Amino acid sequence: MASNETPFPALPQVQAAVLGALGGLNRYPDMFAADLVADIGRFHEWPDDGVVVGNGSTTLIEKVLQAVVTPSGEVIMAWRSFEAYPIAVQAVGGVCVQVPLTRDGGHDLRAIARAVTPRTRAILLCSPNNPTGVSITHAELAAFLDEVPDSIPVLLDEAYIDFVEMDDAIDSRALLPQHRNLIVLRTFSKAYGLAGLRCGYALCSVDMATGLRAVLTPFGVNSLVQIAARAALNSRPDVIARVATIKAERERLLAAVAAQGWDIPRSQSNFLWFEFSDHSLRFEQLCNEEKIVVRRFGDEGVRVSIAEPSGSVRLLRALERFRAERG
Ligand SMILES: Cc1ncc(COP(=O)(O)O)c(C=O)c1O
DSSP, rough: OOOOOOOOOOHHHHHHHHTTTTTTSSSSOOOOOOOHHHHHHHTTTTTTGGGEEEESHHHHHHHHHHHEEEEEEEEEEEEEEOOOOHHHHTTTTOEEEEEOOTSSSOOOHHHHHHHHOOOEEEEEESSSSSTTOOOOOOOOOOOOHHSSTSSEEEEEEETTTTGGOOOTBBHHHHHGGOTTTEEEEEEESSOOTTTTTTTTEEEEOOHHHHHHHHHHHHHOOOOOHHHHHHHTTHHHHHHHHHHHHHHHHHHHHHHHHHHHTTOOOOHHHOOOEEOOOOHHHHHHHHHHTTOOOOOEETTTTTEEEEOOHHHHHHHHHHHHHHHHOOO
Protein backbone atom coordinates (compact mmCIF):
# COMPACT_ATOMS: atom_id res chain seq x y z
CA MET A 1 0.00 0.00 0.00
CA ALA A 2 3.03 2.23 -0.55
CA SER A 3 3.18 2.82 -4.30
CA ASN A 4 -0.37 3.62 -5.43
CA GLU A 5 -0.54 0.45 -7.50
CA THR A 6 -3.76 -1.40 -8.20
CA PRO A 7 -4.19 -4.56 -6.13
CA PHE A 8 -5.56 -6.44 -9.16
CA PRO A 9 -3.29 -8.49 -11.40
CA ALA A 10 -3.13 -7.50 -15.08
CA LEU A 11 -6.38 -8.39 -16.88
CA PRO A 12 -6.40 -11.91 -18.39
CA GLN A 13 -6.72 -10.52 -21.94
CA VAL A 14 -3.71 -8.26 -21.33
CA GLN A 15 -1.65 -11.18 -20.03
CA ALA A 16 -2.70 -13.26 -23.06
CA ALA A 17 -1.75 -10.47 -25.48
CA VAL A 18 1.71 -10.17 -23.92
CA LEU A 19 2.26 -13.93 -23.98
CA GLY A 20 1.18 -14.01 -27.62
CA ALA A 21 3.80 -11.39 -28.53
CA LEU A 22 6.78 -13.12 -26.93
CA GLY A 23 7.82 -14.86 -30.15
CA GLY A 24 8.54 -11.52 -31.82
CA LEU A 25 11.13 -10.30 -29.35
CA ASN A 26 13.94 -10.63 -31.92
CA ARG A 27 12.43 -7.58 -33.68
CA TYR A 28 12.74 -3.94 -32.69
CA PRO A 29 9.48 -2.38 -31.54
CA ASP A 30 7.62 0.11 -33.72
CA MET A 31 9.63 3.25 -32.94
CA PHE A 32 6.53 5.48 -33.09
CA ALA A 33 4.14 2.98 -31.44
CA ALA A 34 1.74 3.89 -34.25
CA ASP A 35 -1.00 1.38 -33.38
CA LEU A 36 -1.02 2.37 -29.73
CA VAL A 37 -0.95 6.06 -30.66
CA ALA A 38 -3.90 5.49 -33.01
CA ASP A 39 -5.88 3.72 -30.27
CA ILE A 40 -5.14 6.54 -27.80
CA GLY A 41 -6.04 9.16 -30.42
CA ARG A 42 -9.34 7.39 -31.10
CA PHE A 43 -10.10 7.02 -27.40
CA HIS A 44 -9.62 10.75 -26.75
CA GLU A 45 -10.79 11.91 -30.18
CA TRP A 46 -7.51 13.77 -30.52
CA PRO A 47 -5.21 13.76 -33.59
CA ASP A 48 -2.49 11.11 -33.55
CA ASP A 49 0.08 13.86 -34.25
CA GLY A 50 -0.71 15.28 -30.82
CA VAL A 51 -0.20 11.99 -28.96
CA VAL A 52 3.22 10.95 -27.63
CA VAL A 53 3.79 7.69 -25.77
CA GLY A 54 6.69 7.19 -23.41
CA ASN A 55 8.33 4.74 -21.08
CA GLY A 56 6.08 5.71 -18.16
CA SER A 57 4.66 9.19 -17.67
CA THR A 58 7.61 10.03 -15.42
CA THR A 59 9.86 9.77 -18.47
CA LEU A 60 7.58 12.13 -20.38
CA ILE A 61 7.73 14.67 -17.55
CA GLU A 62 11.54 14.46 -17.61
CA LYS A 63 11.64 14.80 -21.38
CA VAL A 64 9.31 17.80 -21.51
CA LEU A 65 11.45 19.52 -18.88
CA GLN A 66 14.61 18.58 -20.78
CA ALA A 67 13.13 20.23 -23.87
CA VAL A 68 11.93 23.48 -22.28
CA VAL A 69 14.02 24.25 -19.18
CA THR A 70 17.03 26.48 -19.75
CA PRO A 71 19.82 26.74 -17.11
CA SER A 72 18.34 28.28 -13.94
CA GLY A 73 14.93 28.41 -15.60
CA GLU A 74 12.09 28.18 -13.09
CA VAL A 75 9.52 25.41 -12.89
CA ILE A 76 6.53 26.12 -10.68
CA MET A 77 4.75 23.32 -8.84
CA ALA A 78 2.44 22.92 -5.88
CA TRP A 79 4.09 21.40 -2.84
CA ARG A 80 3.81 18.81 -1.51
CA SER A 81 3.21 16.97 -4.75
CA PHE A 82 4.70 14.06 -6.71
CA GLU A 83 8.22 13.51 -5.40
CA ALA A 84 9.66 12.97 -8.88
CA TYR A 85 8.99 16.59 -9.91
CA PRO A 86 11.81 18.35 -8.02
CA ILE A 87 14.26 15.62 -9.01
CA ALA A 88 13.33 16.00 -12.68
CA VAL A 89 13.68 19.79 -12.50
CA GLN A 90 17.06 19.63 -10.78
CA ALA A 91 18.30 17.02 -13.24
CA VAL A 92 17.89 19.49 -16.11
CA GLY A 93 19.51 22.37 -14.23
CA GLY A 94 16.25 24.14 -13.44
CA VAL A 95 15.07 25.79 -10.25
CA CYS A 96 11.96 24.54 -8.41
CA VAL A 97 9.48 27.15 -7.31
CA GLN A 98 7.24 25.40 -4.81
CA VAL A 99 3.88 26.92 -3.95
CA PRO A 100 2.34 25.54 -0.73
CA LEU A 101 -0.88 23.57 -1.02
CA THR A 102 -4.06 25.07 0.40
CA ARG A 103 -5.12 23.95 3.87
CA ASP A 104 -7.37 21.28 2.38
CA GLY A 105 -4.50 19.77 0.36
CA GLY A 106 -5.41 21.33 -3.00
CA HIS A 107 -3.48 23.43 -5.52
CA ASP A 108 -3.45 27.18 -4.81
CA LEU A 109 -3.81 28.14 -8.47
CA ARG A 110 -3.95 31.86 -7.75
CA ALA A 111 -0.64 31.72 -5.91
CA ILE A 112 0.81 29.57 -8.70
CA ALA A 113 -0.26 32.17 -11.29
CA ARG A 114 1.29 34.92 -9.14
CA ALA A 115 4.56 32.97 -8.99
CA VAL A 116 5.05 33.29 -12.77
CA THR A 117 8.09 35.42 -13.70
CA PRO A 118 10.02 36.05 -16.92
CA ARG A 119 12.21 33.09 -15.84
CA THR A 120 9.30 30.60 -15.68
CA ARG A 121 9.87 27.75 -18.13
CA ALA A 122 7.07 25.38 -17.14
CA ILE A 123 4.29 24.79 -14.63
CA LEU A 124 3.52 21.34 -13.22
CA LEU A 125 0.01 20.63 -12.00
CA CYS A 126 -0.99 17.32 -10.45
CA SER A 127 -4.70 16.48 -10.31
CA PRO A 128 -5.63 14.54 -8.27
CA ASN A 129 -2.60 15.60 -6.32
CA ASN A 130 -0.17 12.98 -5.08
CA PRO A 131 -0.08 12.57 -2.04
CA THR A 132 -3.16 14.48 -0.85
CA GLY A 133 -5.59 13.09 -3.44
CA VAL A 134 -7.32 16.47 -3.86
CA SER A 135 -8.44 17.46 -7.36
CA ILE A 136 -8.53 20.77 -9.19
CA THR A 137 -11.98 21.59 -10.64
CA HIS A 138 -12.57 22.22 -14.32
CA ALA A 139 -13.60 25.84 -13.71
CA GLU A 140 -10.46 26.51 -11.65
CA LEU A 141 -8.21 25.00 -14.30
CA ALA A 142 -9.94 26.81 -17.18
CA ALA A 143 -9.56 30.16 -15.38
CA PHE A 144 -5.91 29.40 -14.61
CA LEU A 145 -5.10 28.54 -18.22
CA ASP A 146 -6.75 31.77 -19.37
CA GLU A 147 -4.53 33.73 -16.99
CA VAL A 148 -1.15 32.10 -17.63
CA PRO A 149 0.78 33.31 -20.73
CA ASP A 150 0.47 30.69 -23.46
CA SER A 151 4.25 30.78 -23.96
CA ILE A 152 4.62 28.78 -20.73
CA PRO A 153 4.05 25.02 -21.01
CA VAL A 154 1.57 23.75 -18.41
CA LEU A 155 1.92 20.04 -17.67
CA LEU A 156 -1.25 18.60 -16.22
CA ASP A 157 -0.39 15.26 -14.66
CA GLU A 158 -3.59 13.20 -14.56
CA ALA A 159 -2.08 9.91 -13.41
CA TYR A 160 -5.09 9.28 -11.14
CA ILE A 161 -7.85 10.81 -13.28
CA ASP A 162 -9.86 7.58 -13.52
CA PHE A 163 -10.51 7.59 -9.77
CA VAL A 164 -12.13 11.04 -9.77
CA GLU A 165 -15.80 11.22 -8.83
CA MET A 166 -16.90 14.81 -8.27
CA ASP A 167 -18.90 17.70 -9.66
CA ASP A 168 -17.00 19.88 -12.12
CA ALA A 169 -14.28 17.28 -12.68
CA ILE A 170 -11.58 18.38 -15.11
CA ASP A 171 -12.28 17.62 -18.76
CA SER A 172 -8.76 18.25 -20.00
CA ARG A 173 -9.56 17.08 -23.52
CA ALA A 174 -12.04 19.97 -23.84
CA LEU A 175 -9.33 22.48 -22.88
CA LEU A 176 -6.65 21.19 -25.24
CA PRO A 177 -7.85 22.88 -28.46
CA GLN A 178 -7.83 26.36 -26.88
CA HIS A 179 -4.51 26.04 -25.06
CA ARG A 180 -1.54 25.06 -27.17
CA ASN A 181 0.69 25.28 -24.07
CA LEU A 182 -1.30 22.54 -22.26
CA ILE A 183 0.26 19.08 -22.06
CA VAL A 184 -1.97 16.42 -20.52
CA LEU A 185 -0.13 13.43 -19.07
CA ARG A 186 -1.73 10.04 -18.49
CA THR A 187 -0.35 6.69 -17.41
CA PHE A 188 -1.17 3.01 -17.75
CA SER A 189 0.40 2.42 -14.31
CA LYS A 190 -2.59 3.15 -12.09
CA ALA A 191 -6.18 2.40 -13.18
CA TYR A 192 -4.98 0.16 -16.03
CA GLY A 193 -2.79 -1.85 -13.67
CA LEU A 194 0.39 -1.90 -15.78
CA ALA A 195 2.85 -0.22 -13.39
CA GLY A 196 5.42 -2.97 -13.98
CA LEU A 197 5.45 -2.46 -17.75
CA ARG A 198 6.04 1.33 -17.88
CA CYS A 199 3.81 3.22 -20.28
CA GLY A 200 2.44 6.72 -20.22
CA TYR A 201 1.34 9.23 -22.82
CA ALA A 202 0.97 12.93 -23.48
CA LEU A 203 -1.82 14.73 -25.31
CA CYS A 204 -0.88 18.16 -26.61
CA SER A 205 -0.65 20.42 -29.63
CA VAL A 206 1.10 19.04 -32.69
CA ASP A 207 3.99 21.51 -32.22
CA MET A 208 4.54 20.43 -28.64
CA ALA A 209 4.28 16.76 -29.60
CA THR A 210 6.84 17.16 -32.37
CA GLY A 211 9.29 18.78 -29.95
CA LEU A 212 8.68 16.10 -27.35
CA ARG A 213 9.15 13.23 -29.79
CA ALA A 214 12.47 14.75 -30.84
CA VAL A 215 13.95 14.28 -27.36
CA LEU A 216 12.56 10.80 -26.65
CA THR A 217 14.88 7.81 -26.48
CA PRO A 218 14.45 5.85 -29.73
CA PHE A 219 12.58 2.55 -29.22
CA GLY A 220 11.91 3.59 -25.60
CA VAL A 221 8.50 1.91 -25.49
CA ASN A 222 9.14 -1.78 -26.01
CA SER A 223 6.94 -4.09 -28.05
CA LEU A 224 5.36 -5.92 -25.10
CA VAL A 225 4.45 -2.59 -23.52
CA GLN A 226 2.78 -1.44 -26.74
CA ILE A 227 0.79 -4.67 -26.98
CA ALA A 228 -0.22 -4.61 -23.31
CA ALA A 229 -1.24 -0.95 -23.30
CA ARG A 230 -3.43 -1.47 -26.39
CA ALA A 231 -5.07 -4.52 -24.84
CA ALA A 232 -5.70 -2.60 -21.59
CA LEU A 233 -7.08 0.46 -23.38
CA ASN A 234 -9.37 -1.74 -25.43
CA SER A 235 -10.61 -3.41 -22.23
CA ARG A 236 -11.93 -0.17 -20.82
CA PRO A 237 -15.19 -1.66 -19.35
CA ASP A 238 -13.14 -4.15 -17.28
CA VAL A 239 -10.80 -1.37 -16.19
CA ILE A 240 -13.74 0.83 -15.16
CA ALA A 241 -15.25 -2.05 -13.16
CA ARG A 242 -12.02 -2.46 -11.20
CA VAL A 243 -11.74 1.27 -10.67
CA ALA A 244 -15.32 1.25 -9.31
CA THR A 245 -14.26 -1.35 -6.73
CA ILE A 246 -11.37 0.85 -5.59
CA LYS A 247 -13.58 3.93 -5.48
CA ALA A 248 -16.16 2.09 -3.36
CA GLU A 249 -13.41 0.95 -0.99
CA ARG A 250 -12.10 4.52 -0.80
CA GLU A 251 -15.52 5.87 0.15
CA ARG A 252 -15.92 3.15 2.78
CA LEU A 253 -12.47 3.93 4.17
CA LEU A 254 -12.99 7.71 4.14
CA ALA A 255 -16.19 7.23 6.16
CA ALA A 256 -14.52 4.83 8.61
CA VAL A 257 -11.54 7.17 9.05
CA ALA A 258 -13.89 10.11 9.69
CA ALA A 259 -15.89 7.98 12.14
CA GLN A 260 -12.67 7.51 14.14
CA GLY A 261 -12.45 11.31 14.33
CA TRP A 262 -9.66 11.96 11.80
CA ASP A 263 -9.91 14.95 9.49
CA ILE A 264 -8.07 14.11 6.27
CA PRO A 265 -8.18 15.58 2.74
CA ARG A 266 -11.05 14.54 0.46
CA SER A 267 -9.20 12.08 -1.76
CA GLN A 268 -10.34 11.72 -5.37
CA SER A 269 -7.68 9.12 -5.94
CA ASN A 270 -6.65 5.61 -4.91
CA PHE A 271 -4.80 6.73 -1.78
CA LEU A 272 -5.36 8.64 1.46
CA TRP A 273 -3.10 11.21 3.08
CA PHE A 274 -2.51 11.42 6.82
CA GLU A 275 -0.67 14.61 7.75
CA PHE A 276 0.71 13.39 11.07
CA SER A 277 3.82 15.64 10.98
CA ASP A 278 6.42 14.47 13.51
CA HIS A 279 4.19 11.56 14.58
CA SER A 280 4.38 10.11 11.06
CA LEU A 281 7.21 7.73 11.90
CA ARG A 282 5.22 6.25 14.80
CA PHE A 283 2.16 5.80 12.58
CA GLU A 284 4.28 4.10 9.95
CA GLN A 285 5.62 1.73 12.63
CA LEU A 286 2.07 0.87 13.72
CA CYS A 287 1.12 0.18 10.08
CA ASN A 288 4.15 -2.09 9.72
CA GLU A 289 3.15 -3.90 12.92
CA GLU A 290 -0.25 -4.45 11.33
CA LYS A 291 1.65 -5.90 8.36
CA ILE A 292 1.03 -3.16 5.83
CA VAL A 293 3.71 -1.13 4.08
CA VAL A 294 2.84 2.54 3.63
CA ARG A 295 4.70 5.56 2.25
CA ARG A 296 5.99 8.05 4.79
CA PHE A 297 7.25 11.43 3.61
CA GLY A 298 9.70 12.42 6.35
CA ASP A 299 7.93 14.17 9.17
CA GLU A 300 5.16 15.52 6.96
CA GLY A 301 2.74 12.66 6.64
CA VAL A 302 1.93 9.16 5.48
CA ARG A 303 0.27 8.15 2.22
CA VAL A 304 -1.67 4.91 2.13
CA SER A 305 -2.88 3.33 -1.12
CA ILE A 306 -6.31 1.72 -1.29
CA ALA A 307 -5.82 -2.02 -1.70
CA GLU A 308 -7.79 -5.13 -0.76
CA PRO A 309 -10.44 -4.81 2.01
CA SER A 310 -8.10 -6.78 4.31
CA GLY A 311 -5.59 -3.92 3.90
CA SER A 312 -8.26 -1.41 4.93
CA VAL A 313 -8.99 -3.44 8.07
CA ARG A 314 -5.30 -3.33 8.99
CA LEU A 315 -5.09 0.40 8.29
CA LEU A 316 -8.10 1.11 10.49
CA ARG A 317 -6.56 -1.00 13.26
CA ALA A 318 -3.30 0.96 13.01
CA LEU A 319 -5.24 4.24 13.16
CA GLU A 320 -7.17 3.07 16.20
CA ARG A 321 -3.95 2.14 18.00
CA PHE A 322 -2.42 5.47 17.00
CA ARG A 323 -5.40 7.34 18.45
CA ALA A 324 -5.29 5.29 21.65
CA GLU A 325 -1.58 6.08 22.09
CA ARG A 326 -2.07 9.78 21.56
CA GLY A 327 -4.97 9.92 24.00
C1 LIG B 1 1.36 12.07 -9.97
C2 LIG B 1 2.07 10.95 -10.62
N1 LIG B 1 2.46 11.08 -11.89
C3 LIG B 1 3.11 10.08 -12.52
C4 LIG B 1 3.39 8.90 -11.85
C5 LIG B 1 4.21 7.85 -12.51
O1 LIG B 1 3.60 7.25 -13.52
P1 LIG B 1 4.43 6.24 -14.43
O2 LIG B 1 4.39 4.93 -13.73
O3 LIG B 1 3.65 6.28 -15.70
O4 LIG B 1 5.81 6.77 -14.60
C6 LIG B 1 3.00 8.73 -10.56
C7 LIG B 1 3.32 7.46 -9.87
O5 LIG B 1 3.38 7.32 -8.71
C8 LIG B 1 2.35 9.77 -9.91
O6 LIG B 1 1.98 9.67 -8.64
